[in-house]
Every structure is written in structure tokens, then in C-alpha cells.
Amino acid sequence: MNLSLLLGAIVKDTPGKPAPVTGSTLDEKIKNAKTQLDAQVREVVKWHFSPATGTPFWLEKAKTFDFNPLSDVNGWADIAKFPMFEDDWLRGGPVTRWVPKGYAGRGVYVFETGGTTGIPKSRIVIDDFKIDYEMFSDTLPEKFFPKNSNWLMLGPSGPRRLRLAVEHLAQYRGGISFCIDLDPRWVVKLIKKGWTEHLKAYQEHCIDQAMTILSAGHDVRCMFTTPKLLDALCKRLEQEGSSISKAGITGIFCGGTEMTSQWIRFMIEEYLGPEVYIAPTYGNTLMGLAASEMPTAAQNYKIAYYAPQPRAVAQVVNFKDYNELVPVGQTGRVLLTTLTKEFFVPRFAERDEGEREPPSEKYPWDGVSGVRPFHEIAAQTTVGVY
Amino acid sequence: MIQIPVLRWGEPYPSQEKDKVVHFDTGEVLAEVSRVNAALVERDMRFAQRARDVLREIPIADLLQMVKKAGELYAKAELPLGDGTQTPEQFVRMQSATTGLPEHMCRFNMEKNNFVLGNMDKILDSLTRGLDLNILTRGYGIEARGVPVSYQCQSPVLGMVLPSNSPGVHTLWLPIIPMQVGLVLKPGPQEPWTPYRMASAFYQAGVPKQAIAIYPGLGDIGAAVLNSCPRSLIFGGTATVEQYKGNPRVQAHGPGFSKILLGDDKVDQWEKYLDIMCDSVYVNSGRGCINCSGIWASRHTEKIAEAIAARIGPVQPLPPEDPKSGLAAFTVPNQADGVNNDIEAALKEAGVKDMTAKYGTRLVKKERCDYLRPTVIHCDSPDVAMAKKEYMFPFCTVVKCPQDKMVEKIGPTLVCSAITDDKKFQRGLIEATHIDRLNIGPMPTIKLNWLQPHEGSIVDFLFRARAFQHEGPVNA
Numbered sequence: 004m005n006l007s008l009l010l011g012a013i014v015k016d017t018p019g020k021p022a023p024v025t026g027s028t029l030d031e032k033i034k035n036a037k038t039q040l041d042a043q044v045r046e047v048v049k050w051h052f053s054p055a056t057g058t059p060f061w062l063e064k065a066k067t068f069d070f071n072p073l074s075d076v077n078g079w080a081d082i083a084k085f086p087m088f089e090d091d092w093l094r095g096g097p098v099t100r101w102v103p104k105g106y107a108g109r110g111v112y113v114f115e116t117g118g119t120t121g122i123p124k125s126r127i128v129i130d131d132f133k134i135d136y137e138m139f140s141d142t143l144p145e146k147f148f149p150k151n152s153n154w155l156m157l158g159p160s161g162p163r164r165l166r167l168a169v170e171h172l173a174q175y176r177g178g179i180s181f182c183i184d185l186d187p188r189w190v191v192k193l194i195k196k197g198w199t200e201h202l203k204a205y206q207e208h209c210i211d212q213a214m215t216i217l218s219a220g221h222d223v224r225c226m227f228t229t230p231k232l233l234d235a236l237c238k239r240l241e242q243e244g245s246s247i248s249k250a251g252i253t254g255i256f257c258g259g260t261e262m263t264s265q266w267i268r269f270m271i272e273e274y275l276g277p278e279v280y281i282a283p284t285y286g287n288t289l290m291g292l293a294a295s296e297m298p299t300a301a302q303n304y305k306i307a308y309y310a311p312q313p314r315a316v317a318q319v320v321n322f323k324d325y326n327e328l329v330p331v332g333q334t335g336r337v338l339l340t341t342l343t344k345e346f347f348v349p350r351f352a353e354r355d356e357g358e359r360e361p362p363s364e365k366y367p368w369d370g371v372s373g374v375r376p377f378h379e380i381a382a383q384t385t386v387g388v389y
Numbered sequence: 390m391i392q393i394p395v396l397r398w399g400e401p402y403p404s405q406e407k408d409k410v411v412h413f414d415t416g417e418v419l420a421e422v423s424r425v426n427a428a429l430v431e432r433d434m435r436f437a438q439r440a441r442d443v444l445r446e447i448p449i450a451d452l453l454q455m456v457k458k459a460g461e462l463y464a465k466a467e468l469p470l471g472d473g474t475q476t477p478e479q480f481v482r483m484q485s486a487t488t489g490l491p492e493h494m495c496r497f498n499m500e501k502n503n504f505v506l507g508n509m510d511k512i513l514d515s516l517t518r519g520l521d522l523n524i525l526t527r528g529y530g531i532e533a534r535g536v537p538v539s540y541q542c543q544s545p546v547l548g549m550v551l552p553s554n555s556p557g558v559h560t561l562w563l564p565i566i567p568m569q570v571g572l573v574l575k576p577g578p579q580e581p582w583t584p585y586r587m588a589s590a591f592y593q594a595g596v597p598k599q600a601i602a603i604y605p606g607l608g609d610i611g612a613a614v615l616n617s618c619p620r621s622l623i624f625g626g627t628a629t630v631e632q633y634k635g636n637p638r639v640q641a642h643g644p645g646f647s648k649i650l651l652g653d654d655k656v657d658q659w660e661k662y663l664d665i666m667c668d669s670v671y672v673n674s675g676r677g678c679i680n681c682s683g684i685w686a687s688r689h690t691e692k693i694a695e696a697i698a699a700r701i702g703p704v705q706p707l708p709p710e711d712p713k714s715g716l717a718a719f720t721v722p723n724q725a726d727g728v729n730n731d732i733e734a735a736l737k738e739a740g741v742k743d744m745t746a747k748y749g750t751r752l753v754k755k756e757r758c759d760y761l762r763p764t765v766i767h768c769d770s771p772d773v774a775m776a777k778k779e780y781m782f783p784f785c786t787v788v789k790c791p792q793d794k795m796v797e798k799i800g801p802t803l804v805c806s807a808i809t810d811d812k813k814f815q816r817g818l819i820e821a822t823h824i825d826r827l828n829i830g831p832m833p834t835i836k837l838n839w840l841q842p843h844e845g846s847i848v849d850f851l852f853r854a855r856a857f858q859h860e861g862p863v864n865a
Contacts, residue, residue, distance in 0.1 A: 197632045203616065234428035261609075265405035266426045273432060304405050 014175045017133040021313060024367055032367035036312060041078035043313035043342050048076045051347045056105030061347060082340055083326055085349035093124035101127045103344065114164040114288045126288055131345045132164050135291035136172040138311045142294045147280030148254035151177035152224035157213045157232050159187045164288050169227045181221055183212035210235050217250050226252055229259030230266055237274040248278045258284040264304040285374055289348050290315040290341045308374065309366030316340045319359035319371050325352060331361045337371055354380055391420040393471035393581060395605065396588060397433055399598020410581065412486040413720035413758040419483055422581050425604045427613035433602060434617040440571025441545035443597040449522040452567040453510045459594035460506025464499055468589040480586055484556060485709045487579040489718030489758060492710050494673055498556045505560045505839060509567055515840035516848045525568055529857040539857030546571035547851065548618030550611040553577030554781055555676050558624060561843065566591060570851055572601045575614045579720060581605055615639060620851055640850055644779045645678030645803030647834040651686040652809025653792045659693050662808055662831055667700045669834040671763065674717035675783035679804050681834045682779035684787045685795055694744040694767040694787035701763035701783055702748035718758040725752055725759035728780050732764065735778060740769040771798040796821050804834040
């Protein structure tokens with residue numbers, strides 16, 4: 004029998020995936036990354052603001068600008084000319100105002116964020132989620148995320164990017180993703196109503212589904228999940244005399260709220276051990292996926308995220324002046340910019356703050372660590388959705 | 390600066406995340422307290438049964454001696470705290486510095502805790518109605534009058550989600566260890582001091598370390614404690630009390646809405662009771678749930694309000710170390726503004742009058758904290774919204790209400806001091822299920838008899854009376 008039929012075929016790169024940054028020294032890599040980012044800015048801005056290929060929303064918005072994006076934006080520094088992106092612009096229809104004319108006729112997905120009350124924010128996607136997760140895939144160590152292995156997707160279902168993206172990640176790496184049903188909007192309602200018993204029962208329902216998949220002989224080796232669900236899964240496995248490792252899982256891609264150094268230390272020290280790799284990520288539907296090296300005791304379990312440049316940039320800026328980067332190591336608000344031909348989001352102030360991290364060999368651009376809810380809005384936010 | 394770790398059944402665990410505990414007046418960082426994650430709390434509950442097991446190995450009589458000794462150590466000794474030590478005076482200063490309570494009030498609370506620990510044998514004797522305490526250890530036995538009884542422990546540990554604003558509440562969990570039940574404490578963010586110092590004193594007095602866990606953290610830690618412990622106490626506002634109403638696992642302690650009722654037979658001599666009324670409102674800066682927030686009478690109410698206002702209205706904030714300081718600071722930003730705004734909004738209703746307005750501004754803003762000065766409000770009817778208010782500073786309403794409507798109108802009342810000899814009125818009060826502690830006669834609401842249960846007996850909460858019969862020996 005053909006071996007590829009048994010192992011699954013590795014999916015080819017989606018067109019548009021950027022080439023890795025090259026360079027023999029860190030300085031050279033930093034310089035090349037900047038050059039690549041400047042080129043990305045020029046290409047993406049030209050695409051979204053040209054009458055032939057542009058995005059209806061941006062073509063209309065450009066009429067209010069005091070600059071011409073086509074002639075006045077020549078690199079990353081010029082992104083500061085754009086006004087702050089307001090995520091409320093993403094609420095309601097027609098969603099086609101976000102589809103670039105250059106992509107007319109292509110199949111379009113809509114991914115939504117939040118949405119417990121009122122109209123949710125939504126963004127259109129064609130191939131972005133594939134490219135983002137292919138780039139993320141390249142950061143995963145083969146030893147712990149073996150190619151051709153199957154995945155458990157223990158995260159939100161419904162109109163969210165994660166459901167399709169994790170499935171694509173598994174397929175890109177030659178595997179199959181097994182999913183559960185999880186409606187985070189119901190979870191938020193349970194939290195707001197204070198129905199803790201129901202909340203617990205719903206979480207148990209999700210873990211039941213995961214346990215069923217893990218017990219069904221699907222040879223699952225990798226998984227996506229969130230901190231709360233990983234807590235619950237580890238607890239259940241332990242109660243049943245098992246563990247993540249005994250269940251055969253060697254690699255965990257973990258994202259979502261409440262990822263802290265303390266939590267990751269607890270998870271590594273008390274549940275995962277040295278045989279399991281955990282890859283923390285930071286991101287949302289508006290941007291790609293910011294990756295992190297596995298935190299270690301030697302580094303005090305610091306989680307430093309790096310956005311997938313040149314398609315997205317994460318900056319740490321002064322709380323009082325979003326045009327000013329804070330010095331490396333200092334605290335500020337996280338400012339995101341997404342730069343793809345499908346979606347242009349300049350200067351979006353995330354609901355998070357953190358410390359600015361210096362470029363590294365693997366990621367020769369700025370990163371952000373210690374991500375936590377922005378202190379001015381933390382009290383108003385319902386976190387720990389799933 | 391002292392580093393205070395999480396205590397996992399007595400084992401120190403410095404966390405990756407720490408919260409700074411700051412002096413409200415000077416801004417000085419007094420300690421860094423490790424902040425735990427919720428899953429760690431839940432996982433540690435694997436050892437909850439061990440907490441009870443190690444305590445059951447020690448006879449209750451011996452545990453009573455240990456807690457008595459612990460009380461003395463708590464009040465008088467220099468005890469380990471995190472990576473340092475703490476003297477009683479340092480404890481007083483630190484507690485005052487973060488809770489805003491004047492130092493002399495912190496000292497008083499310390500004496501109160503020591504008193505409770507020193508008299509724990511009498512307290513348990515009264516709360517169990519004279520039960521042989523060994524029956525709690527065994528779970529069954531024969532009462533002195535020859536009746537077989539069984540008390541089944543409902544939880545190996547008691548979870549406590551503690552407040553920051555009222556260090557007096559710690560007396561509620563002091564009887565737990567001698568009943569051979571472990572403690573899982575989530576301290577209030579501004580008041581880590583008492584749980585840690587008390588745990589230290591218990592350890593020094595011989596209580597096994599495995600019997601006590603302390604988990605500082607945010608709201609999710611409180612939720613984890615409640616989820617993980619089969620029995621818990623939580624302190625919060627009215628919303629918290631409503632949320633856990635009817636939940637047999639949780640005893641929620643909220644605002645007290647404690648009151649003094651003047652019967653028609655006594656109200657004409659109201660001046661005789663002015664000291665009792667003022668003390669009930671003002672002592673301990675009005676922070677406790679046992680402080681009086683409503684004085685009800687059918688007549689003379691405006692004069693009563695005026696007289697109380699004349700006594701406590703002129704009080705000004707003083708430095709926390711001043712022995713005459715009567716007002717606690719609000720150390721949580723914007724909290725005092727919120728309270729003040731709420732009072733101002735309620736004052737707009739007809740029939741409501743601020744009797745302390747003439748003594749100056751209520752809200753006093755300082756660089757790092759705020760104060761609310763004593764406030765007395767007259768309400769000419771029990772139906773105005775203001776008549777149901779309670780705040781954590783010396784605040785009271787004086788409500789005009791016919792005596793025959795009082796029981797119906799007062800609403801939930803933790804302590805009710807009814808000054809009356811009227812037999813019918815007394816009977817109505819005794820029968821009223823929305824009154825918890827009832828004092829008949831001229832007694833301040835703040836005067837507690839420690840031999841009486843508070844918001845339900847903690848023994849009944851932790852132990853279930855049930856049938857237990859056996860033929861032949863029981864060796865367990």
C-alpha cells in the first residue's frame with residue numbers, strides 16, 4: 004500500500020505565504036525583516052486603496068484622510084498616518100464592504116468575535132487563516148508535534164476562526180483534526196447569570212467529548228486547547244488514573260485568555276512534565292497568530308509573543324500616546340496592525356497590555372510579554388470564556 | 390519588603406505573579422503577596438481529606454489548648470511571616486496601612502480574636518449545646534442523658550473567601566480547627582495579614598501544617614475555593630448573598646442591615662438611649678455588619694436624628710496612628726466616591742433629609758485615600774429607598790414608622806436591638822424569621838455574646854445530625 008495513504012498527505016503551502024527572514028547575524032535579520040515589512044506595507048496599502056482592487060470600506064474611508072494612501076504610504080513608518088482602527092467598524096453588514104474588489108468571485112468565510120449581546124464583530128477571510136496557521140506550523144517542533152499525527156481541537160466551535168484554522172493546521176501537517184462542540188456565547192451567559200453549577204456542567208460536557216475522542220483509538224498526538232479547558236482535561240485524566248502524556252499527547256498548542264507565567268509553570272510542573280511541549284499563542288480573529296517559545300524555568304516562565312511579521316505587527320505603546328513605543332522591557336498597551344491583502348487593520352488598540360520584548364534570532368522583530376487585560380478596562384471585561 | 394508566598398497545606402509556594410500591598414497613606418509597598426492560579430487550588434483539594442485526617446489524630450481537648458496558645462502567640466509574639474517575621478505592633482501597623490482602619494481599632498480586633506481563641510472551649514460547648522466533643526471526632530456516640538447521636542462531618546475543609554474591609558470577621562473561622570476541620574483561606578486583597586499571622590500562630594502552637602492552606606488571588610480564586618470545598622463561607626454585598634441563597638454548600642455573609650427599634654412604650658425617653666444608638670452606629674468606624682444602619686421609631690425621629698448627628702456629625706478624619714481616630718479610610722480607589730454618589734442620589738427623594746449636612750462635606754479626598762464622614766439621614770417613611778441603605782462607614786437612617794408596621798417593614802436584619810417592654814411587640818420580634826440576632830432591651834447592636842451563634846451555627850453548617858444505629862462493636 005502507498006505509505007502516503009496511511010500517513011496522510013502533507014498539504015502544500017497556500018499561495019501568499021511569506022518567505023522566512025534570512026540573515027547571518029541578528030542585526031542582519033532585523034534589517035531584512037524591516038525591509039520585508041516595508042514592502043508588505045506598500046503592497047497591502049496599494050491593494051486596499053486602488054480603485055481596481057480596493058476594499059469598499061477603505062476606499063470610502065480614504066475620502067476622510069488628509070493624506071493619499073497610494074502616494075504617501077511608502078513603508079512601515081507611514082502606517083502612523085492612519086487613524087486608529089475602531090473595531091466597532093466591524094459590526095453589522097454588509098460584510099461585503101470588507102471584501103477587496105481584487106478578490107471578486109472568490110469564496111469568502113466570515114469569522115465572528117464575541118457576540119454575547121448585540122451584533123458581533125465580524126471579518127471576512129479567504130485564505131488568511133490558512134497562511135497564518137501554516138506560518139505558525141513552521142514554529143512547532145517536529146519532535147513534539149509529529150507530522151502526520153492527528154489532533155484534538157478542544158476549543159470553541161461555531162462562527163470562529165479557530166475551528167477551521169486548527170483543522171487546516173492538522174491537515175497542513177498531514178493529520179486529521181477531531182473537534183468538539185463548544186458554544187462560548189452560552190458560557191459567557193452562564194458566567195454573567197452566575198449559574199456556576201451550569202457552567203461546571205457545561206465544562207464537564209466539553210471534557211466528556213474530549214475524553215470520548217481520546218478513548219476512541221484515533222491516535223491523537225497533538226491538540227489545541229485553552230488554559231481553562233486544559234486545566235479541566237488534566238484534572239479529569241488524573242482522576243481516571245491517566246495524564247496528557249499517558250493519553251499519547253506530546254504537543255499542545257494553547258491560546259486564549261488567562262495565559263499567565265504562573266499558569267504555565269503550574270501546568271508544566273504539575274501536569275505535563277518534560278515529555279509534553281506546550282506552545283502558548285496570542286491572537287484574535289483580527290490578526291494572525293503570535294507565537295512563543297515554550298516557557299522554561301530558566302527564563303522564569305516568561306511568555307514572549309511575536310506577531311507573524313510581515314503579515315501582522317504587535318507594538319507596545321505608551322498608554323498616553325499610542326504613537327510612542329515604550330522602551331524594551333517597559334509596559335504599555337498592545338497595538339496591533341494586520342497587513343494582508345484580505346484584511347487591512349492599521350493601529351488597533353488591543354484590550355491588553357504587556358512588556359516590550361527585544362527581537363530574537365527566531366523572531367527578528369519586537370515582541371510582547373506578560374500579556375494581561377489592559378488595566379483601565381480589565382474590570383469591565385468578562386474573561387475566562389472557555 | 391516582605392515576600393508572602395501561597396501556603397499549600399503549610400508549604401510555602403512563591404508564585405510567578407505577585408500583588409503589591411501598599412500603605413494607603415504613604416504609598417510604601419509593605420509586602421508582595423504571591424497570586425495563585427485557580428487550577429492549582431482545585432488540584433490541591435486532593436489533599437483536603439488529609440487536613441481532616443491529621444486533625445482527627447489530635448484529641449479536640451488538645452486542639453483547644455493549642456488554639457488558646459495560638460491566640461496568645463497571635464497577640465503577643467513575633468511570628469514568621471513569609472520570608473521575614475512580624476511583631477504584634479508591626480501587624481497592627483500593616484493591617485491599618487492597607488485596610489484603612491485606625492491602629493487602635495486593629496489592636497482591638499486583635500484582642501477580640503485572642504479572646505475568642507482563649508474561650509474556644511466555652512464557645513464550642515455552647516454552640517454544640519454541651520455535646521461531648523469526642524462525638525464530633527468519632528461521628529457518633531451517646532449523649533450525657535443517654536440518647537444515641539450522630540454528627541456527620543459534611544466537609545473535610547471549610548473554604549473561606551474573606552473580605553478586605555472588616556478584619557473583625559476572622560472570629561467566624563477560628564472555631565474550625567478545633568472541630569477537626571481543615572481551613573482553605575482566600576484572603577481579601579487588602580487584608581492578607583490576619584490569615585497568615587493566625588496560620589503562623591496555629592503552626593507554632595502545634596496545629597499540623599497540612600491542616601491549613603492560604604490562596605491569595607483575584608476573583609477566580611474565590612470561585613475556585615467555593616467550587617472545590619463542600620462547605621464555604623463567603624463575604625460580599627447583597628448580590629453575593631442573593632447568588633448563593635439556598636446553596637447548601639455556601640454560607641454567604643453580606644451587609645447586616647442591623648437596627649435599633651424603639652417601642653412606643655420607650656420612645657418618649659429616647660434621650661436615655663442616645664449613647665447606645667451612637668455607639669452602635671459609630672464604633673469600629675461603622676464597618677461591621679453588626680453596626681447599626683437604621684434606627685426605627687414611631688415618633689421623635691427627627692429629634693433623634695438631630696441628636697445623633699450632633700454627636701457624630703462633627704467627627705473629622707485623623708491619622709491612623711492617632712488613638713482618637715474614629716474613621717477608617719477608603720483605600721480602594723473610587724469606592725468612597727461611589728458611596729457618596731449613591732447617597733446623594735437617594736437624598737433626592739421626597740421625605741429624606743441629611744441631618745449631618747450642616748457639619749460639613751461628607752466626602753474628604755486625600756492623595757491616596759478618601760474618607761466619608763459620619764452621616765445621619767432622616768426618613769419620614771419606611772418606604773423611601775434610603776431606609777434600606779447600609780454603607781461601610783458611620784451611616785444610619787432614622788426611620789419614622791408605626792410600631793405595628795416595623796416587623797413587616799424592617800427587612801432582613803442581622804442584629805436587632807429592640808428597646809421595648811411591650812409583650813406583643815416582643816413576641817412579633819421573636820417570631821420574625823428575617824431577624825438573626827435579637828436583643829431585647831437597651832443593648833448596642835455591636836455587643837456580641839460569643840456563646841451565641843452568628844448567622845446560623847457553624848456547627849450545624851459543618852456537621853449534619855443523623856441517625857446512626859449499630860449492633861456489635863464499631864471500630865472506626
